[in-house]
Amino acid sequence: MFEIAVIEDPTAAEVSLDPIRARLLAALTEPASAATLASRVGLARQKVNYHLRALEQHGLIELVEERRKGNMTERVMRATAASYVISPVALAAVRPDPAAQAPDRLSARWLLALAARLVQDVGALITGADRAGKRVATFAVDGRVRFASATDRAAFAEELAATLTALVSKYHDEKAPGGREHRVLLALHPSADPAPTRSTDDDTTEE
Structure with a gap:
């Protein structure tokens, strides 16, 4: 069982979103038979x-x-992953394309389009790597920072952008023989915790 699996097929996505089937998927993180699940x-x-x-037909269990x-023969089933992410590929006709939009560092919707492309690209890499029995060379950092003011937040974003630009310029080699291009995605957004601590500063901006 994988920790997380990416659903790219539209029909599989539809199957996974059915409320009853979603409950069964959640229950099948541990092997169980139909009789056990029924109770x-x-x-x-x-x-x-x-x-x-239906779940088995689409590779979800x-x-x-x-x-x-x-x-009788009792079949014991298990989910193929502990959790699932639906790739934008499953909605190919309406998936967001950040390249088709004017880059706007302050737009939450452009950030969402970038995040959707991240899910799509990394999902495709994971699918291919699983088939080849290999791992994907990735790196990720998840951190939290609490700003005292909007001014501090803006200064942080400006310094972070400058640092990243310098780092990319240092290591990027357009003519490296055998080199492989990587994508860097950097994001900063307000925390979406169930009960976030709010200040008097308004985190919303016009898009």
Whole structure:
């Protein structure tokens, strides 16, 4: 089982978003049979089996073992991942394209378009790497910073941009033989915790 899997197929995405099937996926982080799941989620076993077939057909769950019980064979299933992310590829006709928009460092919607492309690109890399039995060479940092004022936040963003620009210029080699291009994405946004501590400064901006 993977920690996280990316759903790129539109039909698989539709299957995963069904409320009952989503509940079954969540319950199948641990192997279970249809009978066990039926009692756990309060549904008839026949109905559970129907949903399990759809989930299995789209690669969202897998067979762990088969147990013989009298004249019947009980199939024990498990989710293929502990959690799932739906790639923008699943909505190809309407997926955001940051390259088609005017770059705007202060636009939350442009940031969202960049994040969607990140999910799409890294999802495709993970899918390919899984098929090849390899790992993807990535690096990520997740941190928190509390600003005393909007002025401090602006100064931080300006210094961060300058530092990153200098770092990219230092290591970027357009003519390196055998070199491989990497994408760098840097983002700064207000925390979206359930109960964030707010100041008198308004974090919203016009887009």
